[in-house]
Every structure is written in C-alpha cells, then in structure tokens.
Amino acid sequence: MKEHKTSPLVWPLRALGLGALIGVWAFGNGPGGISPLVLPTIPRVLEALGEALSQFSTYEAAAITFGEILAAFIIASVFGLAAGFWAARTPLRLQVFQSIFVWGYLAPLILFYPIFILSFGTGVGSKIGYGAVSAFFPIAYNSLRAFATVQPTMLKVAKAFGASSFQTDFLIKLPSALPLISSGVRIGAGASMITVIFAEMLASTAGLGYQLALNSQTFAAPQAFAMIILLMALVGVLQGLVNLLLTPRRDRGKIINVAH
C-alpha cells in the first residue's frame, strides 16, 4: 500500500464540481425552460429548507429515519458477522452457505418488501426488518469469505506458538479477516441506507423518506428538494460514522492507494 498526500487541488476541484451543478440548475430554471413544478429555483428550495429546519417535525422525521437505518445496520452487522464466522468453520457449511449468501446478496429483495409490510405493518418495524435483511447478505458473504481465506501461514504461526482455539479465532482469524469484513460492512451500511429510505418512500407514515414521497405526490417540489438535501446530509453523517468506525486509528486522515 502506498500513502499519498492530499493534493491542494482536491478542494478547489470539488468546489468547481458544486459550482457546475449550481450553474446547470440555474440554466435549467432560466434559458433551459424546465418547469418549476419539476425543478424549483435554488432560492425557493433554500427557503423551503429553512422552513423545514425551523419545524420540530422535521427533526422528528430525521430521528426516525436515522434510528431505522442505525437499527437495521447494527442488526445486520451482528447477525451477518456471526453467520459468516459460523458458516466458514467447516468445509460443508462453507459450500452450503456461500451460495445462499451470494443469492441473497444479488437477489432483488424489494420483491419481498410486501411480506415485511404484512408482517410488521407500515411503521418502523418493516423498515428496520427490510433494511436489516438487505444489509445482512453482503456482510455475511464478505465475512464468510474473510474467515475462509485467512492465510494458512497465520494459522501456522498460531499453532506453532501455542494459541488455543479461542485465541486463534479472536487474535488471529478475526484481525486477519477484518479488511474483507470491513468491505462487507461498508456495502451493508450503504444497503441499509438505500433500502430504509426507499421503504419509507414506498409505504410509511413517518420519516424523511415519507416526507419526500408526500411532497413529490402533492407537487410541492421545493419541499421535496429540501427533503432530498436533508437526506443527503443524513447519509453523509452516517457514512462518516461508518468510516470512522472501520478505519484503523493509525490510518485515519491518510489516503491509502491499495493498488500499489
């Protein structure tokens, strides 16, 4: 792995990208001739965002969405990690469960969302359940692969230096498997965010996703855009937390190029 210093061009280029987006937006509102019902003006969206931020109900909705995503992510992480670890313990389990986890990872689980609605109703239960199941499979699959592919030399060291079975699992296998597990957990975090917000938009009574769907259906475009901005900010915060959790302390603040 090779470390790179952060280039001084990074932030100016990011600002340029944001500027270009605002420019395209403004062009769409003006010479582009896009209806304000589809693309509201930037000042109107900022006004709606200010209004939303001044209302307690917005924070309540954000807390519900945040809580649903967090609960789904934690449930999926705990069960996914445990399932991957358990399934990788014997060759038979590995052969049986690897295909099942891959299937769950790649299958369009949205097909099963009505079952979650029927089982848990339209409240937070169905969002947490659906989000947890969607995030479980990538976490379980990556954990299984991680534990199944621990380098034999690491296991040889454990055996030669007298590690017990428990020490081999927790002091050798787990840290050795951590990079691949982290990839699965990152994918799982993304999956839980997408599925919970999507589920709120499809059938719900609360949350920012529900507010976004409601505003879209009532042609309140500025309010809908304000909700999109709030959801983007919420997802950014969650991604930041996941990154903080999964990046080893010594690597924080570094840009690592794994291709080298």
Added chain:
Amino acid sequence: MRMSINDVSVTFTRAGSTVEALKDINLSLHEGEFVALLGPSGCGKSTLLTCLGGLMTPTKGEIVVGDSVVENPDPRRAAFVFQDYSLLPWKNILDNVGVGLRFAGVGKQERRQRSQELLEMMGLSQWGESHPGQLSGGMQQRVAVARALAMDPSILLMDEPFGALDEQTRRSLGESISTVLTQNKQTVVLVTHSLDEAIYWADRVIVMSARPGRVMAEVQIRQPRPRPLEFIAQEDFAQLRSQLFLMLNEAMGHDQQANPLEPQRA
C-alpha cells in the same frame, strides 16, 4: 535439552497417490548443538522439522525431547523461525515479538519488557512501534528470530530462514544472529539448501538423500562458534564445501562430476 529422533517415517497422500517423504530417520541432538539439515529439494527436510516441532505426527517412530514424546507444538520446548517470517501485519513489532507470550497468558507489561530486551539484542529497539510492512526482509527475519527466542525455547527450529533474502543481507544477518544464538546456548536445527550457510552456522551437517528422505551422511564442523565472516574465505571452509558438494551430488543420485545445484533433468 537432548532430542532423539527414533525410526521416524512420514507417508502422506497427495492427489490420490501415496508419497513417502521420510524413511527411518534416526538422529540424536545434544544440548546446545547446532545442526543443519541439508539435502535436495523435496527430500523431506522441512517435513522433518515440522515433526520435530510437533506440527505433524510421524506415521512411524517417535521424537523424544528430554523424557517426553513430542505430540503437539509447545513453543517453550521448540520454537519455529519460518522462511516467510509470518509476522502478523496488523500488530506492531513489539506485539509480534510477544505474540507467543500472549498466547501463554503472560501479562502485558512483562511481555513488552521481554520483547523490548530481545529487540535491543537484535538491534531493532527503535522499531518496536512500527509495523512489519515498514521493515526490510532482513529486519523482519530478525523479528521472527526474536519472537521465537521470546519463548526461551530449549530448541530453535529454523526453516530456511534466509531463503528470501539477498546474499549480502544473508551474510550480515547470519553473522549477527549466529552470535546471538551462541550466547543463548539453545539447541538449533536449521533447514537449508545452502552449503555455505550449513558450514558457517552448524556444528554438524546432516546430508539427506532425495525422496524418501534418509540420513545419508553427517559432517562435523570443528571451528568454534560464533564464527567470523572470514571463516568463509578459509581453506577449511573450501574443503568442507567441496566434501558436502560431492555428498549432495550423490544424494541426488548423480555421478560425482555432475553439478548438484543444477536442476535435475528428466
């Protein structure tokens, strides 16, 4: 501690066919002796070392250390230094040196103190907080030796420890580690392909035949240890090298004029 290898044979099945790796090995190792196992590729040197450390059970025969038969690995009895270093990349150097002590339940403070002492002995005291990826191959191998010495083993088992290093590093590392091992007075078994390494390090060189591995000959090296690098340039060294070269040639089933270091032709 004295080690006896009594009628040891190892047979295993690979891809459906039976392979006889070792046959009727009988050897005795004295306390504090440095023995090098030399032989052609695939003659079972590493398999024998694996059995000596309890990582593999012989199909026939037994290995006795002191009064007990070797059945399982015990790093306090025999600790390994592997060719590929096998350091744990997520742990710093101090923790790598102390990993066997941690498995043995030694407290953190004692572990770190012992590891620091060994790093100082190996000339790596300033690298304790670094990670293996930040060290050169030679430095990593010194850490692997320190990790084995941390267990204060009766026997040190070294499986081609310098195989992955360049010639210059092998020589300088060989000299420094040889001094440390002589001071520690451990029994050492070294597996090597290198004639020079075997003569420079060992009190006794065991030449093994091609598969199935048997003990073909033993050569005593009478020069006292630790040996200076200049020993390699002496006449005695050249004579021993020539003698072992011919033995190795014979071990591979070649005539005495052929070069045993060239690959075998079908």
